[in-house]
Amino acid sequence: MKPDLVYCGAQGFGEEGPSSDVPAYDDIIQAASGLSYLNSDSEGRPRYLPTIVADKVAGLQLAIAVLGGLINKLRTGKGCFIESPMFEGLVAFLMVEQMAGYSYVPSVGGTGYDRLTAPFRRPYPTADGFIAILPYSTKNWVDFFTMMNRPELAELEIVRDPIKRSENINTLYERLYEIAPEKTTDEWCEILRNANIPHTRVNRLDDLLEDPHLQQVGLFEEYEHPSEGKMRRVRSHYSMQGINESQDNPTQLIGQSTHRVLSELGYTEEEIRMLKASNVVKLSAVNG
Template identity: 40%
Template sequence: MGFPLAGVRVIDVSSTFMGPYCTMLLAQWGAEVIKVEAPGGDVVRKIGDVRGTSMGPVFLNVNRGKRSVLLDLKQDGGRAVLERLVAGADVVVHNLRPEAAERLGLSADAVLRANPRAVHCAFRGFAAGGPYADRPAYDDVIQAASGMAAVQGGAGGAEYVRTAAADKTVGLMGAAAVLAALRGRDATGEGQVVEVPMLETMAGFMLLEQQGGWVFDPPAGPAGYARTASPHRRPCRTKDGHLAVMIYTDAQWRAFFACIGRPELAGEPKYRTIRERTEHIDELYALLNAEMATRTTDEWLAELERRDVPAARVNTVTDLFTDPHLTATGFFEKVDHPSEGPLRLPRQPVRFGPAPFPGDHGERMPHAPLLGEHSLDVAREAGLDEHEIERLVTSGALGVPGRGRHTQDTGETNGGQGRRWQTWNTP
């Protein structure tokens, strides 16, 4: 069985985390993704770029499976090439603010004029029609505006989740929205316009369990969710480390009470049902933390697994690379990148068809592209002849590694493979 999005072409004019995460998922599911980059490239190329190659670790992760085309969309020639790419695409994704999208020919109207069957997906900080619509937004801003930072900090004051939770969640929502829009396009034959606003997406994400009594109008109680708000909700300290234990159902609590030699607690009214347990969650979590301190992590894991109570040791990010389950399932794959050498990258976790993972039958995600690596190929596929391509390269509207006004020889060698070019990293 092939990948479900095979044959779908995506033009990705997004940068940083959110849009590229969306299009990486589409690429992992089989779509052809053409990443359009401006001179200088996606700013994420520079994050953690300790080698000075504009291939930082975030970029290497989130842009796997894509082809890079460098276009200067401030030039008429660059915009003309983009219009050709849009005309042959199924999906166009960008995270430009409305006025920039209009100026560069990427508004919904412009895209659908060029290709009436296209899916136009625009990531926005805030939905159109509200007073925040034109404001810039990043992950931290949306964590704050959506209530996530306040919930994370609790009584101690607002705190950010220490990962780009909003960017990645909204990117995932965008991928789902694109799939729904493609289904609609295929059913009607007409293009689809998709707006994925960060604030509204994350507000809905937060309110799922945090709305509390404010589900009712007028409110029947406070907002929030007592279990996640408990100050005792944290990994438990054991004799020799930490352990995450999540006891939720009636059966799991009965098993835990029996495990600590206090089965009678299951019969107490305040612990009998999930409603009562949630109301007394601080007591239960305090009990759990006290009991966990009496044994080692391995002793508890063995006991809780035997009783089918969910638990896991607390991994660091580094621990993931030696986790026995991730190792057994082949979660990480090793790839050879043309400029960065051997890399270890996470596979996409979703399984399609009878093969456990794409790599199990020899298929690998292509490497994250060098800036402008595929400019010539894509330009030719779009129908440009060699004379047109030469004119665009000379003007700087189309970027090709080693050529153009933004390219300079660093004078360094690259592991014996010839000169290293510092390409399009200057304004």
């Protein structure tokens, strides 16, 4: 390996473990990591998240690791080999808040963050839809039950004492579940906004395309694809001030960059034509 090369491997399981040769796809990693268990339905049956979360987390972790390697190269002139396996990566992603009693040696309890695994931690049904309601501080909880004409709940120790509240959080979430159907989603949003209690309506995926905030910031943008015409995509969600940002480009057609890459490698036009005629390479009518 070139001494100044930053090389990264992103296999399913780490090379030094007994599962290093196990085939890995998103569903496999969701199941192996414990994520599908955490997402079990009300009858305890594990479920996959309906998104390729293992693939996407692996990509983010890979990018962060490579950036670290490149910074080290800038400082030292030396490259490195980076291994960023999917399985270990998703386990680390999940367990950072789920270690609980296993954080201690010897352990003082099992795994799991009680608030996150509480059965009634869910979006709540309203009179006409669903809403997420998250009283977080003591004031939030007291204000909520007071506004809902439940003064007896507002005075409970499990509401006013943060430690007791943490130990009984599922009981409090169950109260939210029981109260939420009393009002419509719009009514809840107005009440909770005025009380400064964290909340949001539950969006369908289709709703996101019409979301006023996302429209204002321009997250969904239309563009001209070289072969498919006008299309819509999700742009990069972050912005950087003080640098020249490049535009997002459409996914390239097969062979779109072949001519440019071969030319940069020193191949002549005649040699490139011969490679194409021999079906060694494919060239696209659109060059990139």
